[in-house]
Amino acid sequence: MSWIDIGHIDEVPLRGARLLKTPMGCIAVFRTAEAEVFAASNSCPHKGGPLSEGIVHGQSVTCPLHNWVFDLNTGEAQGADDGRIETYPLRLEGARILIDASALARRSAA
Template identity: 60%
Template sequence: MTDMNWIAIGHLSDIPRRGARCVTTPKGRIAVFRTVDDAVFAVVDRCPHKKGPLSQGIVHGHSVTCPLHNWVISLEDGTAQGADEGATPTLPLRNEDGALFISLDTLSLPADLAAE
């Protein structure tokens, strides 16, 4: 973990509870979620179903419902819940007393993301 490049993206309070904000990166758009219990998750802002922007969905528990076709995606591991199959990549995120950092090191698919 210590070898990773951590990039500051802002503060917990920038994100509404049960909401999300986006981070624009050279590797595509990242959605950063804050859940009702103040947990924070970073996932690629793209539903595995039809590339819907997950950041725009309704956040409940540790999941988000995609605004396009109501797939429910786990924020913890990016997998589709229920009968749907697929996963969206998640990113390492560090929360230091509310100061948020993400690492893009594990993302290796800029070309795919650029399709957005």
């Protein structure tokens, strides 16, 4: 894996998100705890709701439009038939957030 530094953990609000703009569209970076971050597609597959504006709880995010809940570990919707969002590997080095560049390269256009 090839890792890219995308910022300091304090740039992502606790139990919140920020957008990472890529050439293929936006990815949401979620901070679920003091030292826990996840990255996933910003678009809900149901109606395209902006997940970065959703409610972050536990290791999940709830879409702000229709309340679909997604597990940030797997991307799977909880209680929905075919819902899934793309997730991307992140890691922390000290207080810096790193994302896997090869996963971004495989990302399809939004």
